[in-house]
Amino acid sequence: MSEKNIIEINQISKNYERKIALSSLSFVVEKGELIALIGPSGAGKTTLLNLLASILEADSGELLVDGKPMSQFSDQKKRAKKIGIIRQQFDLVGQLPVIHNVLAGRLADWGFFKSLFNLFIPQERQEATTALKRVGLPDKLYERTSNLSGGEQQRVALARLLMQKPEIILADEPVASLDPARADDVLDMLTKLAKEEHQTVIASLHSVDYARKYFTRLIALKNGKLFFDLPADQVTDKQLEELYQLKELS
Amino acid sequence: MKKRRSPFLTFSFYAFLLLIASSWYFVIGIKNASLTELFSKENLEYATKFFKGLLGVGQEEIAFLNRDSWSDAFKLTVETLQMSIMAIGFSTIVMFLTVIPAARNVADGTLTLSRRWYRWFVFGLIRVSYIFSRAIPELVWAMIVIFIFKPGILPGAIALALHNFGILGKLCAEVIEDTDSRPIRNLASAGANRAQILMYGVFPTVLPQFLTYILYRWEVIMRTTIVVGFVGAGGLGQEFKLSMSFFHYTEITLLLICYLILVIIADYISEKSRFFVK
Ligand SMILES: Nc1ncnc2c1ncn2[C@@H]1O[C@H](COP(=O)(O)OP(=O)(O)O)[C@@H](O)[C@H]1O
């Protein structure tokens, strides 16, 4: 086992009742890689990310993070230091001011009383302000989160990840509900921040263009199987065409 | 496009007409009731006398023009206010203590992301107590409580609280059931434990709605004090019953004015606090 491998997936399978979502999937992720998961809808991207986030459990196969099986990360506080998740913008608590949604990234390190006290007098305001500055929202500290636009809310979610500082970031369609300009913006920021923090990113994306533009490695899934796994600049248009084709060429 | 009328709707309409016609036939034909009798000269006289009484026409002692009566009524108004605040306070406290396990999505673990076998048992127990509390009217609760304690505003408050905690509990449990689980899942993946999920994910989303319900029930309780007052729970209601029995009509007018003032106060407070929450 190499020191650099942060995630190792070995022959992993997952079924929902009778439906096969993933079938004997294997790949290895090195620390600091920016990976885009692509493939038609229903290919198993969400299922794979949920397995990595330990929201789901695999039926068979082996999943190692830092060389250790997932079961060693059953404590959610420890897991939060290792793995962070960003989905669509509905993930924030809309009624809370922005600063609390950002500081929620620190809940893994805070005890009961500090968390409670923080709701009345925000703690670690300096760090929260810095995080919001880095995502380009320096003046929205006390704004109600639901009043922000979709793109701004995604930036708040990124600021939360900056507070959480996980080693791996899992992103499930992080820009699916944003217009192209905002989507560009959020992906640019996500990958830039991850590089600065030496984090590993695995993001599922609808758009191949975004995947090629911002990520270094593309993993394509189709019908729960690995279709290809290539560096971003080696993926050909023909492969992509086949990936999104409705029927297999026989 | 022409919509086809559903046969059930047509049937209901004719059944409705038939029901009205037969009811009137029963009232007038069989019971021999007469409409003219309802508006008879005698009844008119009683009505005029009653309303004149309320306004104090031709009476020596007019309560609502009398200083002492006003100061008595003021004391009773304050008592009523105390009773209503105690009642809503008790029921709110009990509601807060029970409402979280009473939500379906907490019982099945989708909201707090933790499953325990005993959750459904606790859920059932609390929901049954809510139903029990709601099903018994305030008046009956008051009669039971006053049977045990001696009359006064505290038993009145307890009776009102007993009826209202079931209502508040049900309304607020439903608010929790309607909360979006996505932000909560995300808090969990950021490392929040159960208590932190409640503090950051659940309470901020449900509290404004809770407050609306609590204030509304408070206003209702304030009016219902009159009902429990009838059986001796104190406050304006008890006085109201005494004035009725002694035919002190101008006092009734005074007490009604006091109720008006109470409701205006409640209205003002709920509007202000709702503004404050936003
Ligand atoms: N909770 C579930 N129950 C049953 N089938 C599911 C469930 N979630 C996903 N699936 C099925 O598993 C397959 C993979 O789904 P998913 O991982 O969501 O794909 P993607 O995210 O790539 O669109 C799909 O065929 C989907 O219908």
Ligand SMILES: [Mg+2]
């Ligand atoms: Mg998906």
